[in-house]
Amino acid sequence: MTPSAARMPVAVIGAGAIGRMHIERMLRHPDVSVAAIADPTPAARTLAESLGLAWFADHRELLEKSPARAAIVATPNHTHADVGIHCIERGLPVLMEKPVADTVENAERLCQAGERAGVPIMVGHQRRHNPIIQRARALVNEGVLGRPVSVNGMATWLKPDSYFELAWRREKGGGPVLINLIHDLDLLRFLVGEIDSVQAITSSAVRGYEVEDTAAVLLRFANGALGTLAVSDAAVTPWNWDLAAGEAAHYAQVSVDTHFLSGTEGSLTLPRLNVWRFDGQRGWHEPLTLQRNMLHRQDPYIEQLRHVRAVAEGREQPLCSGRDGLRTLRTALAVHEAAASGRGVAV
Ligand SMILES: NC(=O)c1ccc[n+]([C@@H]2O[C@H](COP(=O)([O-])OP(=O)(O)OC[C@H]3O[C@@H](n4cnc5c(N)ncnc54)[C@H](O)[C@@H]3O)[C@@H](O)[C@H]2O)c1
Known part of the structure; x- marks a missing residue:
């Protein structure tokens, strides 16, 4: 050291x-x-x-x-x-x-x-520093998906009742769209490209607070791909990046995938980095090939701190700049706007 x-x-x-x-x-x-x-x-x-x-x-x-x-x-x-x-x-x-x-x-x-x-301004979307996401980005840039077609993500889990003792977490702005889904939106922007527009419905039927406990979101990417994201803090499920990716020790890690990226040449799952494609003939009767990608684990928060110093010393550009964080914020706010208006919202 x-x-x-x-x-x-x-x-x-x-x-x-x-x-x-x-x-x-x-x-x-x-x-x-x-x-x-x-x-x-x-x-x-x-x-x-x-x-x-x-x-x-x-x-x-x-x-x-x-x-x-x-x-x-x-x-x-x-x-x-x-x-x-x-x-x-x-x-x-x-x-x-x-x-x-x-x-x-x-x-x-x-x-x-x-x-x-x-x-310089950096924004703490620490998933960008995770080697899983770095590898996924490299795979996408190498063309494993071909042309991106569809993206599906889950951000569902159960938060304990004690979490909601703080009033702001029950009020507008304190819900899982701005606290949790914003990370998934940033992740998809980083991997698949800019999100042009969103549609959404939200519900507070389980917890009954002012703020949503659940949302379903449709995405249109600038490259033509379409996506869906589901978020909930009121459902008993393992399908959540924080549980599956092992970024923080206070969550018991589960071995499931939470994000599914599909394209004209293949598909990729996260966080397990499984790549599915045809080795020979293409078509629904042909057998798919599975390629598994193994990685050393690394704490993204530690890597983010290394990056803070590198940016402060002018050796690196912010991986998530203030402007980038602003675009992710706009996308998350568009989810709320779309749910409130019942219409599609351009980001
Ligand atoms: N990157 C992530 O995954 C992640 C996870 C959790 C929280 N966050 C973000 O981090 C921020 C803090 O969240 P948290 O859960 O730690 O909240 P928190 O309420 O636990 O902590 C916030 C702290 O800031 C202090 N504070 C308030 N005003 C201050 C001021 N002017 N100067 C100095 N201290 C002040 C409060 O006393 C409190 O101790 C939020 O923006 C949240 O969205 C990010």
Whole structure:
């Protein structure tokens, strides 16, 4: 491991659930260290003290006083744009947790601030850093699908009742479309290409909250492919990327596929990376060939932290830029708009 003096100090703003996941990895990361933590809660202060890290209640004080050379913004969505802009004003490259902001207007404000200052913005769609997705992208680019035709994805699972004790998770904006499905939309944009339009229906029939618990979505891609996505946090199923891909140890991993990409030459399943195609004659009476692709596992959050430093040092371009995150946000918001209007919505 590189000596700690060589590690880049990175500020963590917001030390809740995901902020703590970043901190835990930064403590043992060869490329970055925790410069300081900003979060007003007593729990965050206790955490910082227990780790011997500098703590600030206010992120602006952190930005003044800490030696941070980049920042991770892991605060609630409605604060993202303002906190991110404060970091940019200090010249700090930022990793914004997803969604990049709560509204298109705020995301636009943030992106423009970054562009004006020449400071890079990254968005925490960490699946892009997963070697499974990297390999899938390479396979698609090598042409295993041929021309993409259809895409099907599942993001269904059961969240515990205790999850909904926080009021915002029962209210508009707090549901599985903006919290979970946004990752699947980003994944499909990354693998298959831009999504031009969506149709959707949503339901809150199981939980009965203001926010949806289930949604069914139709997608039209710019390359002509069509897709379907189902999301629910109220169903007992294993068909969810977080359960199947093994990205975080707090989920018990299941051995199933959750995303199915099909084209004129073959098809590809995720996360198991099975490729189906014809080796000889083509046609429904002919036997298909299955190719399995094995990979070393790698923690995408660790890889994302390596990337943060590389971007901050100008060695890499953001894998998911602010603008890219904004397009994914637009797509997720279009799902809500389509469900509310009962019409197709152009993204
Ligand atoms: N990439 C992922 O898979 C993933 C997973 C979970 C959450 N997230 C995103 O991360 C963000 C945080 O989610 P969470 O589940 O950790 O929420 P959380 O409520 O557990 O934590 C947010 C923390 O931010 C603190 N905070 C609020 N305002 C602040 C401010 N101005 N300055 C400093 N700290 C502030 C709060 O005190 C809290 O501790 C959200 O945008 C969420 O969508 C991403």
